[in-house]
Amino acid sequence: MRTDATKINERSPYTDLTEGLQMFSAGTAKNFNTGEWRTNTPVMDWTKCRQCLLCCPVCPDSSIPVKDGKRLEFDYDHCKGCGICVKVCPFDAIIMKEGIEP
């Protein structure tokens, strides 16, 4: 039974759910503000950033958007604060800050 994931919610009767809770739509993670799980937050020092873009592909949560060949501000609604971008940055342009606020 292929269903529209947006029509299933916490009040749906069990008979409306899918077999094994299979999901039939892609990219639904963006609909949830999972950034609130974060305990530490990466913050940009734009004066040091050379736009080498090494940080973007290593982000496990696709939380470093790229537009016209340049990285933009973090997507804090989905960043979990893992700190991989901090480790990979060759220019120390990203620092980890304690707490959920950037």
Added chain:
Amino acid sequence: MSVKAIKERMSGNEAVSYAIRQVAPEVMPAFPITPSTEIPQMVSTYIANGELDTEFIPVESEHSAMSAAIGAEAAGARTMTATSSAGLALMWEELLLAASNRLPIVLTLVNRTLSGPININCDHSDGMGARDTGWIQIYAENNQEAYDNYIQAFPIAEDPRVHLPVMICQDGFITSHAVENIELMEDEPVKDFVGTYTPEEFMLNPGRPVSVGPYSVSNYAMEAKKLQEEAMERSKAVILEVAKKFGEMSGREYGLFEEYRTEDADYIMVIMGSAAGTAKTAVDELRDQGWKVGVLKLRVFRPFPEKEIAEALKNCKAAAIMDRCESYNGNGGPLSSEIPAGLYRSKVMIETVSYVYGLAGRDFRVEDAAGIFRDLRDLVENGKEVEQFKYIGLRV
């Protein structure tokens, strides 16, 4: 009309391997373990000889075998594996995932005891240990039934009303290694019977994304489990439909259980697997002496045909419930818990006596079965106290 029968002689492992060649599942991850080792070995030989194009994955453990089976089945491939005993135990976590992700994998289990003491011979403690994993379980009495059940497993598992994995069980060594006569079918009718696998949803399906096995919060998980439970209930009707279709093709009849000379029986033995043949011989001998005795051979253990068993036993005076497994709970094995519970719920108040037999390959003889029928008669006619959960053949 039945298809042409090929008369052969084979062991249970050979029979299942022959059926695997005929069904030709797309993927088979497996790790060898006695007494099921011959199955991956024979399948590998078929592949090496160019008679089978199944993708055989030699894995490093049974945990990996079931993990790979889950991945392959979710990707959209018809998948099977084989194991025994500790191999099934090592799969345990993945068995539940296969069922809850509603993946119609087929596992051919060659029943062997679980350690300890370490032992390679037959009892049902491996299969019974997996009784609450959400797998359909079908037990065979002999090589013929192992062959026939394997072929029926795919249409049951893959039916959209079911979508659950199926375990096809045969007794280690007794069935798996003993050579008996068998009637095989030709390749084409078997292939037509199982059909081409066309899953409704699968992962390697461009343009139709699906996520299998997502994390579920408490607000959804219980609902998913209820859906799974209902599929198991529905599978009972599907098992019977498939058996009927199989009967039309092969001329061999199957149900949830077999009732052997039970129609007017005062005393019935409920038993699973190869020992049912021994019990039938005892029944024939006692019938010749004028006893009204019969055997109920349980074929489908999951889903458990509780009401159907109660209905089949309601007219007898006493039933012997035979477990080839110990539950270590002070109450015998699984059948001796589940059958009396079902009798009670159906208000069938017959006498039942539970026995434990055949652990770790202990022989179960015709005279053992006859002695049990004598126990039942002594209980009913002479009011003799009969020991519950007695170990048959134990040295005392």
